[in-house]
Amino acid sequence: MNAILKSMAAVSVALTITTSALAQETTINFGIISTESQQNLKTTWDPLLSDMKTKTGLDVKAFFASDYAGVIEAMRFNKVQVAWYGNKSAMEAVDRAEGEVFVQSVPKNGEPGYWSVVIVPKDSKIQTIDDVLKCDQSINFGLGDPNSTSGYLVPMTFVFGARGIDPKKCFKNVTNANHETNAMAVANKQVDAAANNTENMALIKQNKPDAFANIREIWRSPLIPSDPIVWRKDLPDATKTKIRDFFMTYGTDKSTGDVAAEKKVLEGLKWAPFRASTDKQLLPIRVMELSKSIAQAQADATLSADAKSAKIKTLTEQKTKFEAELAAASKT
Structure with missing residues (x-):
């Protein structure tokens, strides 16, 4: 009897381990960086992730964090298996979190990328980037998340670094926030100028036209490569194939779903169908x-x-x- 009980216990443990392993292989936590409020991000991302779940058979769950680092760290500890990043945060994920770029978003207008911008209130006396950089500590400036490409790295490189300027010594106050928060702070005159990007400006124009009307662009960067989608390199090959096939066919004539509906989902994200990419885009x-x-x-x-x-x-x-x-x- 003891032998039978031990055998049954062993089978039970084996089944538990197998079930756990299967669950781990079929559950995909999808990280979404905090460019906007979580509610706005859920509205635009939930339809895509729902279609991903249906088409791949994987249990796809959205993962939100309060900042970019939260998604990077979640991927590092395998709490997130796939994520949408900006290029700077993708670089951190590749270097520190076993990440690998496999596809790239495409702006809906077909551009190969987007631009970082510096914005001010529409009626501001500030007319040029040189007016911002007078560095008399009279200006409140909004930078992006430190892991943001367009909100932080690009302005730090092309606006401040190129002139040997330390923002903390230049301005009265420097704050870090997501794109939406910075745009609204400019529109409401809570900061005198802020970094942002053309993709977020398009969303503000669509979702908050009154705020957009109170914003003026004074500087635009060189072109930035479009945002990548990154997976953990250690995902099973079969899972990677399902995920890659989903992204590479979504909203195209190769899709097995409702192509018109898929294009509408992509339009909500301000994107066209995805294209293949690699770490070289970084x-x-x-x-x-x-x-x-x-x-x-x-x-x-x-x-x-x-x-x-x-x-x-x-x-x-x-x-x-x-x-x-x-x-x-x-x-x-």
Whole structure:
């Protein structure tokens, strides 16, 4: 009898382990970075994730965090298996969270990317980016999340780093917030200027036209690659195939669903159908990150001359390496 009970117990444990393993393989927590309020993000993302669940047979669940780092860390600890990131946060996920870019979003107008912008209240006396950078500590400025490409990395590189300016020393006050919060702060004159991007401006124009009417753009960046979708590299191959097939056919003539309805879902996200991508799309962002770091090192008064020279040399070598990879990638 004891032998039978032990055998039954072993079977029970095996079934529990098997069931747990299957659940782990078929449940996908999908991370969504906090560019807007969670409610707005749920409204636009839920239809896509619902279709993903239906088409792949995977149990797809949305994962929201209060900042970009929350999604990165969740992927790092395998609490999130797939996520929508900006390029800067995707770079962090690739470097620190076993992430890998596999597809890329496409703006609905077919552009290859989007732009970071600096915005001010419509009736502001500020007319140009030079007016913002007078650095007399009279301006309240809104930066994005530190892991945001368009809200933080790009303005830090092309607006501040290029001029050797530390925002904290330049402005009366510097705050960090998501795109929607920064846009509304400008519209309501709670800050004098803020970083944002053209994609979020399109959403503000659609969802909050009165606020949009109170905003004026004064600076626009070079083109930024469109946002990637990233998965954990250790997902089972069969699961990856299901996920890749879903994204690569969604809203196209290869879809097995209602193509018109799928295109409407994508339109809500301001996107056209997805295209394949790889980690190589992050190379321009790596170059930007290193350019920003070099500028910061050059302006760092706490470093000795030798330490500063050594740090800049190392960063420049890394930048040169990525620039070469970027040049090679652009030829393929």
